[in-house]
Amino acid sequence: MDALRLMLELFLMPLVAFVIGLAMVLLMRRIGARLQRRVGPPLLQPLWDIIKLHGKETQTSHGLIHEIGIVMAIGGFVAAVTLIPVPGMNGLAEQGGLIALIYMMMIPSLGLALGVGQCANPNGSIGISRALTAMLAYDIPMVIVVFGIAFFFGSTNLVQIVEAQQAGGIATWGLVEMPLLAIAGLFAMQAMLGKQPFEIYIAPAEIATGPMVEMGGKFLGGLFIMQCFQLYTAGALYTLLFLGGGENWLTFLIKVFGVVAIPMTIAFLFPRYRTEDVVRLVWKWPAMIGLLGIAFLMY
Amino acid sequence: MTEVTKTPAAGDALPVKTGKRTNPLANVFDELVRFAQSRSLFMLHYCTGCGAIELPPAMTSRFDMERLGIQPMVSPRQADILLVTGYVSVKTLKRVILTYEQMNSPKYVIGICSCTVNGGMYWQSYATAKKLNDYMPVDIYIAGCMPRPEAVIAGLRGLIEDIRRGTADTWKDYYRRYDHYLGNQQRLFGEDWQTPTDVIAEARHYGLFGPGTLGERTALLERHQKPLEALEMKLDIPELMARRSGLGSKGRTEVK
Ligand code: SF4
Numbered sequence: 001m002d003a004l005r006l007m008l009e010l011f012l013m014p015l016v017a018f019v020i021g022l023a024m025v026l027l028m029r030r031i032g033a034r035l036q037r038r039v040g041p042p043l044l045q046p047l048w049d050i051i052k053l054h055g056k057e058t059q060t061s062h063g064l065i066h067e068i069g070i071v072m073a074i075g076g077f078v079a080a081v082t083l084i085p086v087p088g089m090n091g092l093a094e095q096g097g098l099i100a101l102i103y104m105m106m107i108p109s110l111g112l113a114l115g116v117g118q119c120a121n122p123n124g125s126i127g128i129s130r131a132l133t134a135m136l137a138y139d140i141p142m143v144i145v146v147f148g149i150a151f152f153f154g155s156t157n158l159v160q161i162v163e164a165q166q167a168g169g170i171a172t173w174g175l176v177e178m179p180l181l182a183i184a185g186l187f188a189m190q191a192m193l194g195k196q197p198f199e200i201y202i203a204p205a206e207i208a209t210g211p212m213v214e215m216g217g218k219f220l221g222g223l224f225i226m227q228c229f230q231l232y233t234a235g236a237l238y239t240l241l242f243l244g245g246g247e248n249w250l251t252f253l254i255k256v257f258g259v260v261a262i263p264m265t266i267a268f269l270f271p272r273y274r275t276e277d278v279v280r281l282v283w284k285w286p287a288m289i290g291l292l293g294i295a296f297l298m299y
Numbered sequence: 300m301t302e303v304t305k306t307p308a309a310g311d312a313l314p315v316k317t318g319k320r321t322n323p324l325a326n327v328f329d330e331l332v333r334f335a336q337s338r339s340l341f342m343l344h345y346c347t348g349c350g351a352i353e354l355p356p357a358m359t360s361r362f363d364m365e366r367l368g369i370q371p372m373v374s375p376r377q378a379d380i381l382l383v384t385g386y387v388s389v390k391t392l393k394r395v396i397l398t399y400e401q402m403n404s405p406k407y408v409i410g411i412c413s414c415t416v417n418g419g420m421y422w423q424s425y426a427t428a429k430k431l432n433d434y435m436p437v438d439i440y441i442a443g444c445m446p447r448p449e450a451v452i453a454g455l456r457g458l459i460e461d462i463r464r465g466t467a468d469t470w471k472d473y474y475r476r477y478d479h480y481l482g483n484q485q486r487l488f489g490e491d492w493q494t495p496t497d498v499i500a501e502a503r504h505y506g507l508f509g510p511g512t513l514g515e516r517t518a519l520l521e522r523h524q525k526p527l528e529a530l531e532m533k534l535d536i537p538e539l540m541a542r543r544s545g546l547g548s549k550g551r552t553e554v555k
Binding site: 029033036037038039040041042044045047048049051052053055056057058059060123208209212213214215216217220 | 331332334335336338339359360363365366368372373374376377379401402403404405501505
């Protein structure tokens with residue numbers, strides 16, 4: 001019975017994540033539209049985009065690794081969302097833990113790097129080198145934040161972390177207990193989502209959207225799906241670490257969407273930094289704030 | 300490389316049947332895909348002429364194309380619509396054709412401005428191509444010098460309607476009558492004109508081989524075609540090479 005339930009959860013969790021991710025893409029585009037005084041795309045626009053891209057008649061593939069890269073990019077996130085406990089479903093969260101989750105979240109970038117590498121397009125190569133540089137940049141504050149969390153709760157088990165936070169209402173939320181780490185985490189999340197001002201690898205006017213330059217049809221569709229998962233993963237992870245997860249689906253969704261809306265709102269107000277500036281900025285401020293936060297926790 | 304086999308005659312059966320499929324579920328699926336295609340259009344605006352100036356207003360807050368599901372994309376691989384906005388000089392036309400051939404079908408071409416329709420005020424110019432649809436199939440023309448954003452949006456709505464009905468399939472024409480289009484291209488660019496995209500092989504692969512795919516112009520192409528080769532990887536920076544060879548012998552050289 002348990003095995004059956006686990007199978008069901010492993011199937012349902014990515015599905016739920018995908019649907020929420022679609023809504024988040026819509027949210028992102030609507031926020032952008034509102035900030036620019038536009039109407040924005042209709043309700044099902046993200047879904048139409050994905051269906052259309054998979055329905056293209058010509059699918060220009062550049063070889064086997066190109067296709068496997070995309071599968072890896074999506075697969076990494078699918079694996080990641082099964083490690084994120086949501087209300088009513090724990091999936092593999094008990095067995096996986098925070099470290100495995102962070103590890104899984106790096107796989108998509110590597111998969112993308114593999115896939116783009118085979119396209120042999122210079123813009124793509126520049127884009128992916130920037131993406132990996134950005135990953136190097138945001139992983140430092142991220143690891144600091146994760147370390148702080150694990151130190152504070154004495155566990156890397158996400159289920160336990162959530163339970164500990166839910167024990168005393170808002171007063172025991174990570175956000176209240178570790179405000180500095182929460183700020184650093186938000187900063188790192190902005191870079192992780194690749195949003196302005198850290199949008200170095202998806203630079204449309206500069207390197208023709210970088211890694212996506214040779215992607216058409218189902219490959220781009222795959223990346224759109226990956227983006228849905230990426231938004232969900234980032235939002236849900238932050239909610240679990242700092243906002244006490246969700247007692248039920250309603251509060252969970254409110255928190256997750258609220259979290260994702262913050263970087264989106266910031267994003268559309270900023271232009272883009274250069275690569276070296278991103279690294280300098282991210283290694284300086286969020287890393288320093290994070291270290292300060294850990295220092296407060298320890299003493 | 301293409302091999303020229305026998306030219307299919309006019310009456311020959313096409314490898315892929317067109318029209319409604321017999322399975323009702325397949326029809327529903329087709330309908331869904333067509334609807335999604337009509338509601339999500341990525342456009343590549345190849346801003347060749349002055350008409351491009353009317354696109355920013357059509358995209359930004361006042362007219363907002365995104366509410367129709369239309370958004371700009373930057374590389375031909377991702378795009379559905381190729382917007383040619385204004386006069387195309389002969390040199391530009393080469394790039395437009397390269398771009399068009401790299402796009403993934405179904406692909407649509409929109410000619411904005413009178414200049415793409417008949418040459419417009421550049422009618423007497425020796426350096427501009429007059430009719431865009433001589434060189435590639437065009438789905439919709441939006442005439443005017445230059446058309447206002449309302450007209451652009453109206454034209455795009457027309458295209459959306461065509462796609463939803465499934466009648467916007469001029470891109471197939473490029474494969475079916477490649478000989479005709481190639482002939483016009485050769486007339487402008489000379490008979491050794493070739494593109495990196497193997498259109499004939501694509502036509503064969505997608506079952507869009509028509510009676511006009513092969514002909515005397517494609518035979519000409521075949522004669523002149525040079526095989527595409529990967530570029531040789533080499534660094535040709537004299538200073539760097541000097542430093543490199545210096546490194547080998549002395550370990551370190553001074554660079555002025
Ligand atoms: S039709 Fe007029 S506005 Fe358009 S490209 Fe020609 S001259 Fe320019």
